[in-house]
Every structure is written in structure tokens, then in C-alpha cells.
Amino acid sequence: MDASVASPAAAAPRARRVPAGRVVVWGGFALVLAVAPLLFPKLGYNPLKDLAPITMLVTMPYIIVAHPSVPAKNAGELIKLAKANPGKLNMASGGAGTGQHLAGELFNVMAGLHMIHIPYKGTAPAIADIIGGHADLTFSDPSVLPQLQAGRLKVIGVSGLKRYPPLPDALTVDESGLRGFDALNWYPLMAPAGTSKELIARLNADAVKALNSPDVRDKLMAQGLIPAPMSPDELGQFIRTDYERWAKVVKAANVKLN
Numbered sequence: 001m002d003a004s005v006a007s008p009a010a011a012a013p014r015a016r017r018v019p020a021g022r023v024v025v026w027g028g029f030a031l032v033l034a035v036a037p038l039l040f041p042k043l044g045y046n047p048l049k050d051l052a053p054i055t056m057l058v059t060m061p062y063i064i065v066a067h068p069s070v071p072a073k074n075a076g077e078l079i080k081l082a083k084a085n086p087g088k089l090n091m092a093s094g095g096a097g098t099g100q101h102l103a104g105e106l107f108n109v110m111a112g113l114h115m116i117h118i119p120y121k122g123t124a125p126a127i128a129d130i131i132g133g134h135a136d137l138t139f140s141d142p143s144v145l146p147q148l149q150a151g152r153l154k155v156i157g158v159s160g161l162k163r164y165p166p167l168p169d170a171l172t173v174d175e176s177g178l179r180g181f182d183a184l185n186w187y188p189l190m191a192p193a194g195t196s197k198e199l200i201a202r203l204n205a206d207a208v209k210a211l212n213s214p215d216v217r218d219k220l221m222a223q224g225l226i227p228a229p230m231s232p233d234e235l236g237q238f239i240r241t242d243y244e245r246w247a248k249v250v251k252a253a254n255v256k257l258n
Helices: 008-016 030-039 075-084 099-111 123-131 142-149 197-211 214-222 232-252
Strands: 002-004 024-027 051-061 063-066 090-093 116-119 137-140 154-158 184-192
Touching: 030 232, 051 197, 051 232, 063 075, 063 123, 063 142, 075 099, 075 154, 090 099, 090 123, 099 116, 099 137, 099 232, 123 137, 123 142, 137 142, 184 197, 184 232, 197 214, 197 232
Parallel strands: 002 024, 090 116, 090 137
Antiparallel strands: 024 184, 051 184, 063 137, 063 154
16 A cells, blocks of 8 residues: 655546555645646546545645734735725735635635735745735745744634634634635545445544544644544545635636746
8 A cells, every 4th residue: 555645746647557456545635636637737637536535634724814014903804905905915825826825816706806916936935025024915824823923923814614723813714704715725535536435434434533533633733733534425525615616716816827
């Protein structure tokens, strides 16, 4: 058995070329499974057809963080500020087509805004420029938590429908007035399509048992990762829903990689 985390380019052969007698258990992430096929038409795989869901491993919301000078305390105030200053606020990301970028575009589309996207070559330089006052805000992953704790950035909100345990006082975007806004990054466990139902069930049971272990949960939560075990059917429906969500965003925001 192989265990791996695949990039978009590597995912197709991993999913389709399984050596006889072996099973590839694939730990992918939202960008590869639900976004890359939308942005790379010739990528060569369809996550809804070529991969079999086992269970969700972890999820995490995007954390909207801003330079302390941005005069907004929550997402509702940010929307009002952006509407009062059309085209003036900008949102940094780790690159075009990343989850950070698409979460920001979903926010733009749902709120009727036009915050300017600034793509960087990675999350670290984007965060550095916000701290330095050269960019306004970003939709970040949990790696930004130390900067928030140090007071170098301010939290505006979190993107999931539930509050985020590491930031219990931060309102969700949904709570702040943009009803239905839900954007998560997630890491599932997948196998190639055609893997036997018996093996899928066994792998699911083993993974769910591990994710429900207090020791494992504590270690994941300490990194800002939320354990989210699911049945194979639940994960399959989750992926379909997210794929459809991002397809609408890519089209509405005219997201391009060039």
C-alpha cells in the first residue's frame, strides 16, 4: 500500500495507474480535488469519477486577516467598507487559483464587491506585505495564527459556518451578515475508483477510529486542524457540493491562471 499527498500534476497517474495487487491511499486536498480540474482542463482526471472517497481527515476555515489599520472589526463591517470604497481595498493571496484566492472571490461574488486580488508567490510573502502595510487583507490558513497572537494582524472573521476553536471570539462571515458563506479547506482520504467496497469500509473504520482518538484529536487541534470523520457516502456528497460551489465561483469571477 502506498500513502501519498499528490500535486495536481501527479494526481492523474496516481489515481489511474495502480500496480497490480496494490492500493494507493491518497491524501489529497481541496485545491487538487475540487479546484484544479476546473482550472486545468487538460489535467487528466475527474475527482468525481476517478477517485473513491474513504473519509474526510481534517477541515479548516479560511481566516480573514487584515492590517490593523483596516477599519473593520468583522465581515459585515468589511463589506460596508468595501462598498463605500469600491475598487480601493485589495486582498492578497498565495497565488492565482489558490484556495485563498477563490475564497476571496466567493466573498466578492456573494457580497457584490470588487476587492482587487493581488497574487503573491506563496502565503508567506503575502502575509509579510499585509504586516508591512502594503496589502490590506487575505483569506489565510491556520499558519497565520502566531501573527494574530502577536498582534501583528487583526482577525476579521472565519469562513466556515461554525466558529473556529482556535479563535472562539471571531465571528463567522455567516454570523456577520453574509448568510450562507461557507468556504473550507479540507483534506480527505481517497482511493482509486474501483477499489472494493470491503477495503473502503475497512480503511474508513481504521481512519475514523484514529481521528476519534483523543490523542490524535488534540494534536490536530493544536495545529488548527479540525478532525472531521465521515462515511464514504458523506465525503462523496461533500466533494460534489464543493466542486459545484467552486465551479460557480471560477465562472462568475472569471478566474484565470494567466
